[in-house]
Amino acid sequence: MDLLFVADPLESFKINKDSTLAMMRVAQADGHQLWFCQSRNVLWRDDFVVADCQSLVIKPSSTAWFELGAIEARPLNTFHGVLMRTDPPFDIEYLNTTWLLSAAVRQGAKVLNTPMAIRDHSEKISITEFPELIPPTLVTRELSAIEVFHREHQDIVIKPLDGMGGMGIFRVGPGGLNLASIVETLGENGARTLMVQRFLPEIAQGDKRVLLIGGEVVPFALARIPQGNEIRGNLAAGGKGVAMPLTDAERKVAERLAPILNARGLFLVGLDLIGGYVTEINVTSPTCFVEITEQSGFDVPQFWLKSLEKVLA
Structure with missing residues (x-):
């Protein structure tokens, strides 16, 4: 298959742990032809x-x-x-790209995650669809509401x-x-809307990334554990990533959401769970493929590829 990755510049990849690169490697190893462009290279023409x-x-x-070929214009x-x-x-500009991708879908292109689904799912506000699964949460611009x-x-x-x-998170x-x-x-x-949540002390055991692929649940999560006096478990904020099997409670939540989100065109989702609560539903470019694979032995890129091949067959 010819697979086009619309991604950030290749030079910016962290090659020891980049999930997009892990996808590329496994797809190439399975005989698929890789193509690359940045979102700025997607355009409407003729x-x-x-x-x-x-x-x-x-x-x-x-x-x-990596080695890149000559630039080609392909629908x-x-x-x-x-x-x-x-x-x-x-x-x-991200939004503009999704609109162009939606036009491509109307012309027969298969885009994952689907651009409409990406637009419809704010990675933070989308959790409000499932109030029974989330911690006490407020979304507002108003200081007075936050004070209450x-x-x-x-x-x-x-x-x-x-x-x-983890950018811009305050306790x-x-x-x-x-x-x-x-x-x-x-x-x-x-001028900007904020999300406010009750602090969950279970963050000390990790902010767990659970991957949903093609409506199925990866059986291992990456617990991103805050270090020192930090409250953020995000790897980008210095958290320590530890792969571990899903608990029964985590699996129950993931198995409930996986088919719902997949049916909406969200082929790859990264749920964030703290103490069993859903805190975010990541749909733009979920990560942690490499860390989970290396620590658990469960081959996430291969699992992703086999699911992808079924969808695109």
Whole structure:
């Protein structure tokens, strides 16, 4: 199959743990032809959605690890599959790319995750569809509403809706120290909506990433455990990643959500669970393939590829 990866610049990949690279490697090893472009290279031209893309060969070297061919203009509907793997932020240009990809879908292209599903699922607000699975949560621009929430729950976490990798997450304890200042800064004086949640002390055991692929649950999670005085378990914020089997409670939550999300065109999802609560539903470019595979022995990239081949067959 011809597989087009729409991703960030290859030079930015962390080759020892990049999930997109793990996908590329396993697909190439199975005989599929790889193609690459950035989202800026997806365009509408001559009545078709086209990618100015390049063939891609992954090499075993740890330095010059990829080789790109000449730039070719190909309609997206000429690929067997288009993999949208561009990282957030989900800004206006990300949104523009999803609109172009939706036009490509109308022309027959197979895009995963589907652009409509990506647009419809804010990685943070989407959890509100399942209130029985989430911690006490508030979504607002208003400082007064956050102050009321803080008085009720005492220990809270505040985060922007468009952050990734733990960026911009603050904890405010019972004393409410700097609450107004944090809200004013993060929320740009009411211009940006924030999410506020009751602090979950179970974060000490890890913010667990659970992967859902093709409606199935990967049986191991990556517990991202905060280090030192840090409250964030995100690997980008210095958390330690430890793969471990899903608990019965975690599996129950994941198995409930997996078929629902897959039916909406979300082929690959990264659930974030803390203490059994769903805190985020990541759909743009979920990661942790490499860490789970290396530590558990469960081959996540191969599991992903076999699911992908079924969908694209």
